[in-house]
Amino acid sequence: MAQWTAGLRYEDLPAPVIARAKRLLLDTLAVAWAGSGAQGIAALQALVTRQGGARDSRIWTTGESVPAAQAAFVNGAMAAALDFDSVHDEATVHADIVIVPAVLGVAEQRGLGGKEFIAAYIAGDELLVRLGLAIQTHPGWFYTSALGVFAAAAASARALGLGPEGILSAMGIALSRAAGTQQALVERATTKRLQSAFAARDGVDSALLAQCGVSAPAAMFDGQCGFETLYTKLDHAVITDGLGRDYRFASLTLKKYASCFCNHAAIEATLDLLSRPEFRAADIESASVRISPFMARLVGAQFAPGENPQVAAQFSVQYSIASTLLRGRFLVDDIHPSAVADEKVGALARRIRIEVDPAQAGKFVPATVTVRTRQGGQFEATATELPGTPDHPLSDAEHRDKVMGCLASGERPMSEAQALRLVAKVDRLESLASMRDFWNLD
16 A cells, blocks of 8 residues: 555546546535534634644635644544535545545645645545455444544655655554544534544644654554454455556545435435325325434434534434425535424424334445325335435536535635636646645635
């Protein structure tokens, strides 16, 4: 992995791979912009700014500059806040919210050119997706952060210009920072959105420490006390076979809905019901949803807004169905705390029974939604395919609408002209002489 990361050249990347990376990059920046308005993000920005330090890298939405690792932390939290970011459905990792903030922070610090940034970013995304695909068990670790810190360290070290030995050292240092648990998701805590941000920050710090000459374990995965001994086994062949030839990150899903991916099948099934002429949402008496044990662990708890209503909505299949039934859609606005507080939605959510089917082994599909009406009728729909996946990608128009909508929201909405300039800058990123000029949109 270290050898490949150090040796990857922009000139060796196929054009479709570069184009896919640009789309994922733009998607990540857009959802982060929208996420800047999420509960707690402003306080996080203020905390980091107050701590001060070198003015290396930008907090994307405010324009303030802070140390690269701290910028990666804040920007990573914004990118994760709405759960609208890309996800690899097979690897079960959110690669971009870790790698983009980390590598962009270092690229700004060093003044890397666009081509070098693209190569380092692709290297990090590819490593994280392959590490996720190599996982053997899913006991409850949050692998986006537990594995993401290794990939962020490698990509950041590459962006710093370190060779294979330096990259290896950065990954070894990252072993001491490998952590992440789904308990934050289960309890609907805002630390869920921070875990990937921790990985981005710690990946940058690991690379900077390697640059300083700090030594680290070389057997960070298969050593006596390495990741595999303590966490879970990895299929090494999955990580290395076809590395540099088959780009697995290209199959990351671009989400259509701002919600945990475990909710998307239920949302799709509900929209299927709403599309039927004979179905009337006003006639609903009660409903149920049948999901897999994996889905139930993350989104199957009883809906209760509590102290973190937005996170509660993002990780509730009951809320997802109720909101979709009553509003006829599922948009970013529907996870705003004021929307989550709508008592009509809450009342319907509490009438939705969750059925866990132990025979279902799928992570994200299928989901079956059944609605019973006051007249005694029953309607049922099952979703087995999800929009945004490689088999059912968002159209150019759908993705453009998502990007422009996100950039027009958040704490500091962009004007349409600014948003279009950002889109154009990403489109021609390879021509940018220095990433320090990336956010110059005037």
